[in-house]
Amino acid sequence: MAYDSNNIFAKILRGEIPCDKVYEDEHVLAFNDISPKCPVHVLVIPKGAYENIGDIAENGKHGEMGALMHGIAEVARLTGVDKTGYRVISNTGEDGGQEVPHLHFHVLGGRPVGPMVKRAD
Ligand code: AMP
Secondary structure (H helix, E strand, C coil), rough: CCCCCCCHHHHHHHHCCCCCCECCCCCEEEEEEECCCEEEEEEECCCCCCCCCCHHHHHHCCCHHHHHHHHHHHHHHHHHHHHHHHEEEECCCCHHCCCCCCCCCCECCCCCCCCCCCCCC
């Protein structure tokens, strides 16, 4: 399926809607989640148009994937959760519960984040 350039994060990247920016560099933008699940809940996204991890792994240009890891570490440092611990989540596709079809990493912390996944028997 082709990347949908009308998704909300693409609009943020084009400056069409605002975001509460936490960090930015050549390849990465990070901003506070509009509906935070933890005291620290930041979304780290590539500036490139990738839907998910598989997409960037296949089509990403040199440096983009490393820049995402660097961006996550920078967000952790800037928000202080590098000291206390944090969780990184990238929901992918239907079963993963992905709502926005632009690759993003949730950085969650500021309190114990809790069990990794609830078992649904
Ligand atoms: P996911 O379910 O992994 O696709 O997560 C999408 C996330 O984007 C959710 O946590 C939303 O709260 C968040 N979100 C949606 N719209 C915005 C927005 N305009 N600014 C910041 N976060 C947003």
